[in-house]
Each structure stands twice: as structure tokens, then as C-alpha cells.
Amino acid sequence: MTAISTTTPVVEVTPAARPATYVxxxxxxxxxxxxxxxxxxxxSIGSLFGxxxxxxxxxxTIGGRxxxxxxxxxxxxxxxxxxxxxxxxxxxxxxFFITGFFNLTVTYGLRRPLAMPKLNWLxxxxxxVGLLTAAVPILLNEASVLYTFYPPLQASWAFYVGxxxxxxxxxIQGYGFYITYYRWRKDNxxxxxxxxxxxxxxxxxxxxxxxxxxxxxxxxxxxxxSLNLLPGVDPQLDRTYxxxxxxxxxxxxLLPAYVSWYAMLPKQAGGKLFSDSLARFSFWxxxxxxxxxxxxxxxxxxxxxxxxxxxxxxxTYAVAFPSLLTAFTxxxxxxxxxxxxxxxxxxxxxxxxxxxxxSVTPQILAGVLFIFGGIGGxxxxxxxxxxxxxxxxxxxxxxxxxxxxxxxxSFMGIAYWLVPHLTHxxxxxxxxxxxxxxxxxxxxxxFSNGMHTLGLLGAPRRTPLxxxxxxxxxxxxxxxxxxxxxxxxxxxxxxFITILVVTVLRKPAPAxxxxxxxxxxxxxxxxxxxxxxxxxxxxxxxxxxxxxxxxGPNLLYQITNMQNTSPGFRLW
Amino acid sequence: MxxxxxQNPEPSVHIDPYERGxxxxxxxxxxxxxxAVAIASYSLGIQLPAPEARVDPNTxxxxxxxxxxxxxxxxxGRYEAYIVAHGQxxxxxxxxxxxxxxSEVTFYVTSADVQHGFKLEGTxxxxxxxxxxxxxxxxxxxxxxxxxxxxxxxxxTGHAAMYGTxxxxx
Ligand code: HEM
Ligand SMILES: [Cu+2]
Ligand SMILES: [Cu+2]
Numbered sequence: 014m015t016a017i018s019t020t021t022p023v024v025e026v027t028p029a030a031r032p033a034t035y036v037x038x039x040x041x042x043x044x045x046x047x048x049x050x051x052x053x054x055x056x057s058i059g060s061l062f063g064x065x066x067x068x069x070x071x072x073x074t075i076g077g078r079x080x081x082x083x084x085x086x087x088x089x090x091x092x093x094x095x096x097x098x099x100x101x102x103x104x105x106x107x108x109f110f111i112t113g114f115f116n117l118t119v120t121y122g123l124r125r126p127l128a129m130p131k132l133n134w135l136x137x138x139x140x141x142v143g144l145l146t147a148a149v150p151i152l153l154n155e156a157s158v159l160y161t162f163y164p165p166l167q168a169s170w171a172f173y174v175g176x177x178x179x180x181x182x183x184x185i186q187g188y189g190f191y192i193t194y195y196r197w198r199k200d201n202x203x204x205x206x207x208x209x210x211x212x213x214x215x216x217x218x219x220x221x222x223x224x225x226x227x228x229x230x231x232x233x234x235x236x237x238x239s240l241n242l243l244p245g246v247d248p249q250l251d252r253t254y255x256x257x258x259x260x261x262x263x264x265x266x267l268l269p270a271y272v273s274w275y276a277m278l279p280k281q282a283g284g285k286l287f288s289d290s291l292a293r294f295s296f297w298x299x300x301x302x303x304x305x306x307x308x309x310x311x312x313x314x315x316x317x318x319x320x321x322x323x324x325x326x327x328x329t330y331a332v333a334f335p336s337l338l339t340a341f342t343x344x345x346x347x348x349x350x351x352x353x354x355x356x357x358x359x360x361x362x363x364x365x366x367x368x369x370x371x372s373v374t375p376q377i378l379a380g381v382l383f384i385f386g387g388i389g390g391x392x393x394x395x396x397x398x399x400x401x402x403x404x405x406x407x408x409x410x411x412x413x414x415x416x417x418x419x420x421x422x423s424f425m426g427i428a429y430w431l432v433p434h435l436t437h438x439x440x441x442x443x444x445x446x447x448x449x450x451x452x453x454x455x456x457x458x459x460f461s462n463g464m465h466t467l468g469l470l471g472a473p474r475r476t477p478l479x480x481x482x483x484x485x486x487x488x489x490x491x492x493x494x495x496x497x498x499x500x501x502x503x504x505x506x507x508x509f510i511t512i513l514v515v516t517v518l519r520k521p522a523p524a525x526x527x528x529x530x531x532x533x534x535x536x537x538x539x540x541x542x543x544x545x546x547x548x549x550x551x552x553x554x555x556x557x558x559x560x561x562x563x564x565g566p567n568l569l570y571q572i573t574n575m576q577n578t579s580p581g582f583r584l585w
Numbered sequence: 586m587x588x589x590x591x592q593n594p595e596p597s598v599h600i601d602p603y604e605r606g607x608x609x610x611x612x613x614x615x616x617x618x619x620x621a622v623a624i625a626s627y628s629l630g631i632q633l634p635a636p637e638a639r640v641d642p643n644t645x646x647x648x649x650x651x652x653x654x655x656x657x658x659x660x661x662g663r664y665e666a667y668i669v670a671h672g673q674x675x676x677x678x679x680x681x682x683x684x685x686x687x688s689e690v691t692f693y694v695t696s697a698d699v700q701h702g703f704k705l706e707g708t709x710x711x712x713x714x715x716x717x718x719x720x721x722x723x724x725x726x727x728x729x730x731x732x733x734x735x736x737x738x739x740x741x742t743g744h745a746a747m748y749g750t751x752x753x754x755x
Contacts, residue, residue, distance in 0.1 A: 090742050153703040159739055163700050165716060166741070169631040248700060249715050290598040313713045315634045315720040322633060326622060330615040337611040341604055395622050400709040404702050404737040471706050473737035483733045543596045578641050579716045582699050584672050584741025 031143065035124040039528050046435045048113030048137060052106050053513060059101030060318050060506040062094040067499025070492040072479035079480060089154040091477045092585055095282030096151055099160030103416055105144060109177060110424050111269045112186045115213040118272055119190045127459035128193040128582040138183030142200040143178025146171050157585040159475065161255060165247045167581025170239040171233045205539040205547050208292060209532065215296045216268040219261060222556065223304045226257025238581060249316035253571055256307035264303040266416045274343045274376065274399050279533035281367055281373050284350025287342050289535035293546040295335035301556045302332040305563040312396045321567045322396060328563065329394035336387055343380060371443045375426030375450035379419050382457055386414030407468025410461045411583065418457050425509050430528040432513055441515040441521040445508065453505035460498025467491045488505035616741055634712045634720045642716035645669065651695055656682045660749045668694045670701035670736065675743030683752040684726060691723040702737030713738060719728065729755040
């Protein structure tokens with residue numbers, strides 16, 4: 014299907030023939046739906062452990078026994094649960110949701126089917142095989158290494174193979190998107206890439222560059238070592254590899270939410286995108302800046318020289334800039350929507366926003382929580398302050414505002430229109446869905462405030478504090494607060510899952526009752542956005558050069574001084 | 586491309602005045618933060634663990650400075666504390682050290698097996714303990730009392746029990 018007949022050589026202010034819509038085929042809907050199904054299934058299992066962890070903090074015992082004792086032999090320890098929680102929620106729920114969602118944003122954005130749908134299927138199958146391969150050792154308690162799998166704690170080889178498959182599968186899906194884009198570009202040389210496809214493609218490319226870190230870590234160190242082909246590994250080098258991927262990972266989680274906030278939410282709220290050019294500029298900045306700042310996770314690592322830590326800290330401030338731009342554009346777009354709906358005065362547009370819309374409200378609340386997530390992020394990056402909070406429960410407090418709110422709550426809002434759209438159902442109990450978003454929001458405020466405060470008081474993360482011998486009395490109220498917030502969150506997670514399941518089981522609804530794909534228009538015609546904001550070569554070049562410049566020297570130093578002296582340990 | 590006309594304007598980045606203001610403010614804010622960090626690190630002498638020495642985790646308990654861990658007095662009021670984190674058994678060796686108030690202590694910490702953490706309560710002494718590396722920070726203790734240092738990196742099922750105590754005597 015060729016969208017546009019490019020006969021006129023003039024710069025078209027409005028490309029003449031962009032089809033008004035694109036109807037996803039049954040097969041396309043099924044494919045996207047399947048990816049969401051895996052995502053939600055992962056969330057439903059991963060979320061089981063969240064409240065357990067939070068309750069454990071409060072020192073809850075049942076019949077004089079630690080709560081985890083009740084789950085034996087199904088669950089061997091707090092750490093088997095925490096591994097499941099981190100892997101399933103942070104890695105699987107996100108990745109499968111994102112690849113599924115991008116199938117929609119790329120095809121709908123470009124108004125054409127995938128160029129090679131079988132390639133994307135292959136990617137999905139590889140991802141799923143990877144998930145199952147990694148799940149076996151985790152469930153057998155042979156991979157209780159948490160989702161960061163720091164060596165020399167050594168998981169079964171199947172865990173590492175599974176992770177590689179999940180990543181490579183997502184790359185393959187990415188190739189499917191690039192080929193589709195490439196064909197579209199040939200047919201539409203002068204047209205600005207539709208924003209929802211544009212943001213998705215950049216996210217995917219950023220992901221492919223940054224996941225090289227863990228690919229190299231696993232393939233050159235962890236996998237041969239777990240197969241006894243390598244006697245030892247260099248744990249400091251492996252941390253550097255890991256965080257090469259680990260920081261951009263957070264943008265891989267975040268940018269799909271930005272795609273929705275920029276390219277969909279304004280329409281859902283009844284307005285338009287405030288600035289197309291700056292939206293594009295932000296995405297390019299993320300491509301350029303997401304990767305070369307991973308040392309901000311290693312401020313307290315002994316093996317990284319201070320100068321590189323400083324450089325990465327400064328670049329971390331730089332990457333805050335596109336997020337601040339996003340904040341402006343999203344709020345301005347919402348303000349425009351509120352004013353279109355009759356809002357007057359300085360803040361009068363806020364109550365006029367469609368707060369009863371089950372998809373809009375979760376996304377706005379996600380954005381609000383992300384303000385605090387962002388402030389915390391800048392705090393973490395300030396490396397002198399990082400000494401106060403590093404590896405304390407401040408950190409999980411922080412990323413439950415980002416990945417478990419900005420991302421997860423946005424995805425929930427997206428799912429509330431997307432799942433009905435894909436399955437031709439109307440959403441079950443929309444009022445309950447609205448309440449669910451507020452429950453998540455309130456639970457998160459309580460939970461993350463508790464976790465942040467505990468961190469400032471010195472509580473370590475990744476620790477069942479209920480049984481730690483050194484807990485002073487002034488942590489107790491905060492531990493309880495965390496348990497309460499965590500329980501509310503759990504309710505929120507399971508309400509979400511229940512609403513989706515019941516929705517899917519409903520009878521098909523008439524087409525008119527099923528939500529359409531929201532695509533926001535921009536106030537300024539995207540064709541007026543300069544072409545340099547829609548060209549890959551300059552940005553990709555800068556991104557790669559910057560990575561070489563600020564990662565190259567120290568990475569090279571660490572590789573050439575590699576000492577593979579650490580044998581594997583299984584201390585769980 | 587053709588020459589732009591009113592119906593066919595030249596593409597350009599259109600920036601709303603408010604947005605421009607916001608961008609300037611955002612950049613200024615981030616620059617101020619960066620300067621504040623720089624000042625704090627260089628003038629207040631805030632230090633991070635930095636490359637100190639490589640060791641072989643397989644032999645540290647038998648040779649080198651970590652073979653006899655513990656406190657060493659360099660001069661009156663100046664100490665070095667050599668500490669080894671053990672994941673097999675989940676303990677720090679030594680578990681306790683004691684210095685008089687007003688002492689300056691340089692911590693040298695490494696691991697005999699897996700990764701650990703070292704965070705000294707109420708202070709900025711916060712380090713990753715990585716096998717093969719020595720983590721070091723220096724800190725002065727003026728207020729008498731008991732300070733716990735806790736392991737803050739997952740190191741196996743006994744991780745929650747892993748801590749040590751620094752006593753500052755009057
Ligand atoms: C259902 C509600 C949830 C609750 C009550 C909850 C609670 C917790 C708690 C208490 C911890 C800290 C454990 C520790 O440091 O010892 C934790 C860790 C974590 N959570 Fe959640 N969580 C929830 C949902 C989520 C979601 C939706 C995500 C991601 C999408 C997520 C991602 C993580 C990650 C990545 C960790 C860190 C694991 C590690 O340190 O290895 N959580 N969670
Ligand atoms: Cu980061
Ligand atoms: Cu530990």
C-alpha cells in the first residue's frame with residue numbers, strides 16, 4: 014500500500030495524501046494483543062512479590078514465623094521472590110508491552126503494514142523462548158541473582174541465555190520496524206515522519222545501541238563462565254558493561270510513555286501537540302545522551318576514576334534537559350486542551366481536562382509522579398549527594414516513581430483504550446478503572462515517600478529489613494508506611510489485571526463503541542519542522558561519537574586490564 | 586526546493602516565548618547544579634572511592650594487607666582500617682573496631698568472594714565492595730557513639746544479617 018503519490022516537487026505544507034486512518038488487520042491486532050498478553054501475565058506474577066517485600070519490611074510474622082516461611086518450598090527465599098519481581102516487572106512487562114505498542118505506533122503512524130511481518134513474529138517468538146528459558150532456572154531457585162545479575166553470584170547458564178534471547182528478539186522486531194520505515198521513506202521522501210512512529214523508531218535504535226553492553230557482558234564473560242569455559246570473571250568490568258545498558262534501559266522504559274504523551278494524549282485530552290519541532294528535538298537528544306552516562310550508577314565503584322564519574326554526572330544533567338522540555342510541551346498541550354474545553358484563567362484549564370477519561374487520568378497522574386521521579390533522578394546524579402542515597406531504599410523508592418509509575422501507570426492508561434481497540438470490546442467497569450489509577454497514585458505516594466525517607470535514614474535496599482538485626486527504632490514507622498503503601502499498590506495492580514481480563518471475556522461490542530487509535534495533531538504543521546530534525550545521519554553520528562569519547566577510554570582501560578579472577582558463587 | 590512563499594513558508598523551529606523562557610531557565614538550573622556539585626567535590630573535599638589497588642580475591646585472606654585485617658594506628662589519631670567482606674557466612678572481618686573521638690580513619694575494604702556494600706550510618710562513607718578491587722574512603726569521627734556499617738549490596742540469603750560496628754570512644 015503506497016500512501017502518497019509524490020508527483021509535486023514543491024515542499025508541501027500539508028502532504029497531500031496521507032490517509033486519514035489505517036485499519037489494523039485482524040492478524041495485526043492479534044499479534045499486538047499477544048505481546049500485551051505476555052506483558053500483563055508477567056506483571057500479574059511479578060506484582061505478587063511487591064507487597065510481600067513491603068510487608069516483610071514491617072517485620073510481619075505469622076504464627077511467629079517470617080512470612081516467607083509460609084511459601085516454602087514454592088518460594089525459597091526473599092531473593093527468589095525479588096528476582097522474579099525485578100525480572101518480570103522491570104524487564105518483561107515493559108519490554109513486551111513496548112514491542113507490542115510499537116507495532117501499533119509504527120504501522121498506524123506510517124499508515125502501512127509492516128514490511129516483513131514474519132520478521133516481527135520471529136522476533137516475538139525469540140523473545141518468548143528467551144522468557145521461558147530464563148524462567149525455568151529462576152523458578153528452580155537456580156538464578157536468584159536479581160535482575161542486575163552482578164557476578165560473581167552465578168546463575169544457571171539458562172538464565173543468561175534466556176536474557177540474551179529476549180534482547181535479541183527485541184532487536185529483530187526493531188529490524189522489522191526499520192525496514193518498514195525505510196520503505197515508507199522511499200515512498201515519501203519529503204514528508205516528516207509521523208511523530209508516533211518517529212519516537213518509536215528512535216527508542217528502538219537507542220535500545221539497540223545500548224543493549225550492546227549486556228550483550229558483550231553475557232557473551233564474553235557470564236555465559237562462558239557459567240558453562241565452565243572461563244574460570245573466572247572481572248566483576249568490576251562486568252558492572253561497567255551492565256550499566257552501559259542499565260541507564261539507557263530506563264529511557265527504553267520511559268520513551269514509549271513519552272510517545273503516548275506527545276503523540277496521543279493531546280488528542281485524548283481534546284487538544285493538540287504544542288510543538289512538533291521540540292518534540293522531535295527531545296527524542297534526538299535522548300538518542301544522543303541516553304547511553305554515555307552510565308557511570309552515574311557507579312559513583313561508589315572503586316574501579317572507575319573520578320574524572321569519568323564527573324563527566325558522566327555532567328552529561329546526566331544534560332539528559333534532564335529533554336525531559337524538562339517534555340514536561341513543558343506536555344503541560345502546554347494539556348493546557349491548550351483545557352482551554353479548548355472552556356477553561357479560563359491561569360489554572361482554570363486544569364479542572365476542565367477530561368478527568369473522567371479512563372485513559373487520560375492515569376497518564377496525567379503518571380506524569381505528576383514522574384515530576385518527583387525526575388527530581389529524585391537529578392538528586393541521584395549529583396554525585397556528592399549520591400553518597401547519601403546510593404543503594405539505600407531511596408533508590409527503589411525513586412524507580413517506583415519512574416518505571417513503576419511514569420511507565421507502568423501510563424501503560425495502564427494506554428491499555429485502557431488499546432485492549433478494547435484490539436479485542437473489539439468495551440472496557441469493563443470504566444469507573445473502577447478510573448478509581449484504579451487513583452489507587453495506584455495514592456499507594457505510590459505513600460509507598461515511595463516511605464522508601465525515600467527510609468533511604469535517607471540509612472536503610473539498605475535489597476534487604477528484608479523485617480529480619481535485619483541493625484534496624485533502629487526510628488525506621489519502624491516508615492517500614493509500616495511502606496507496607497501500607499505497598500498493599501494499596503498491590504490492590505491497584507490486581508484491579509488493573511482484573512479489569513483487562515473481564516474486558517477481554519466480554520461479548521464483542523458494535524464498532525462505534527470501541528475506542529479508536531488516538532493520534533494528536535500538532536498546532537504547527539509538521540511539514541514546517543525543519544528537515545534536520547527528521548534525518549538520522551547527523552544524530553546517529555553524534556550519538557556514536559559521544560559514546561566512543563566518554564566510554565571509550567575507560568572501557569578500553571578496563572578491558573586491557575581485565576583480571577578474570579572471580580570464580581562463581583551460589584550463596585542462596 | 587522552491588522559494589518559500591506565504592502559502593508555502595520555510596520550515597523553521599518555531600519556539601513559543603514562554604517555551605524559550607522555560608528552556609533558558611532549565612539550562613540555567615542544570616548549570617547551577619553542575620557548578621554546585623563541582624564546588625562541593627573540590628572545595629569541601631568530598632571524595633568518591635577511586636581506583637586504589639587490584640587484588641586477587643582468591644588469595645587476599647592469606648597474603649597482603651588483608652591477611653591480617655583490622656585497625657592500624659599510623660600516628661596518634663590517625664588510623665587505617667582493613668576490612669574484608671565475606672559472603673560465605675555473611676560477615677565483615679573484623680566485625681567491630683573502636684577509635685577515640687577526633688580520629689581520622691581511612692577504610693580499606695575488599696571482598697573475599699561476591700559483591701558487597703559498605704555504608705557507614707550517618708556518614709557519607711558509602712562504597713561498593715567488589716572482588717578484585719580495594720575500596721577506600723577517609724573520614725574523621727568527632728562524636729562519640731556507636732555507628733553501624735551495613736552491607737547494602739545483595740550477597741546471598743544472609744545479606745540482611747551483614748553489618749559491623751565502629752565505636753567512637755570519648
Ligand atoms: C505491585 C506493586 C509493587 C510493590 C508493592 C512493590 C514493592 C517493591 C519493594 C518493597 C521493593 C524493594 C525490595 C528491596 O529492595 O529489598 C521492590 C523492588 C523493585 N521493584 Fe517493585 N513493587 C511493585 C511494583 C513494581 C512494578 C510495577 C515494577 C516495574 C515495572 C517494579 C520494579 C521493581 C524493581 C526493578 C525492584 C528492584 C529489585 C532489585 O533490587 O533487584 N515494582 N518493589
Ligand atoms: Cu541512570
Ligand atoms: Cu550483602
